[in-house]
Amino acid sequence: MLELVFKINKQNEEALGAVRCIDGLKLAMDGPFLWLRGILFSETMDIRLRSLPVLQSYLVNENGLLFVPGHTTPTDKLPALDWQPLKDYLQVELPMSSLPGKLDGKIPFQLVPSEDQRKSIALLTSLHQWKQYAASAPAVRLQVLRFAVSENDEVLIMGAPLPPIPGKEYWSIHDLLIPSGLEPAIGIAAKFFADKMNPDRSLYLLFLPDKGWQQLEKTSFLPAKRSGIRLSGVSGSTSEQ
Structure with missing residues (x-):
């Protein structure tokens, strides 16, 4: 042939x-x-x-x-x-984006339940859910999103509107990513914490209830392009045009 x-x-x-x-x-x-x-x-x-x-x-x-x-x-x-x-x-x-996997510290201030409705700008979900969504999502829905993938196949997606898939939503203040439904017990503590741990605002600080927080380099996030999403996690690689 x-x-x-x-x-x-x-x-x-x-x-x-x-x-x-x-x-x-x-x-x-x-x-x-x-x-x-x-x-x-x-x-x-x-x-x-x-x-x-x-x-x-x-x-x-x-x-x-x-x-x-x-x-x-x-x-x-x-x-x-x-x-x-x-x-x-x-x-x-075409390396995939990388989401750090280890915890970098303990939460130095308390998060408490909040009755305020805040706009979610990030979603923590599984790589499987993300790939499944991206395979058929309209390009116009993907082009407003960025993502990073962890070694344990978790994905943090940022943008608006967020994809309608299962996961934990987050809102943001001073580049702190806080679980929806929670807020700092003392509002001004968020800025003090951000100024101390992220003075140049080059990071996102992702809060995980009862587990601490993670530092995420903003440069770790890549545009949500279908080919890059499809290749995420392939051959153990985690970091598209």
């Missing part, structure tokens, strides 16, 4: 996440382009491959000559490139 190769703009590499799990695919970089091979030419070719933003597709023979499908005269020769499994390329080039 003949082999197809695809030529793709490197700026569209995010789309390759959709075919990462197809066995046998190899990729090579060629300046501003990417070449994808290992595709068997067939009328029943996987719909995920058919959906890629391909600049040009070619049939390649045993001598590396490239033919436009339907033509018998070669138009070019496949460049001598450094090929690697697509899975390896995506693991290096």
Whole structure:
């Protein structure tokens, strides 16, 4: 069976996440382009491959000559490139965001039940729930969100509106993320705590009832793009274009 190769703009590499799990695919970089091979030419070719933003597709023979499908005269020769499994390329080039997993301290002030309704801006949920939602969510709902993934497959999602999936919601004050339904017993204590533990406001401080709090680098959060979400947690990697 003949082999197809695809030529793709490197700026569209995010789309390759959709075919990462197809066995046998190899990729090579060629300046501003990417070449994808290992595709068997067939009328029943996987719909995920058919959906890629391909600049040009070619049939390649045993001598590396490239033919436009339907033509018998070669138009070019496949460049001598450094090929690697697509899975390896995506693991290096598209790392997932990282949510720290250890507790960094004990809550130095008390959180108490609150009767006030505050707008939730963050959701702590499972990676499974997040992937399931993102697989079919409209792009307009994802583009307003950012996320970070932990080593134990928990996900913190930030933005508005938050996705309608199970999880723990949080509201924010001075970059402290406080569980919805709770508030500091003394309101001004929130600012004192933030000034001491996060003076340059480069962090989010996530409060976990009865467990303490975590420091989260703001740079750990990535845009909620479907390919990045799909690859989260793959091969133990936790940190999309």
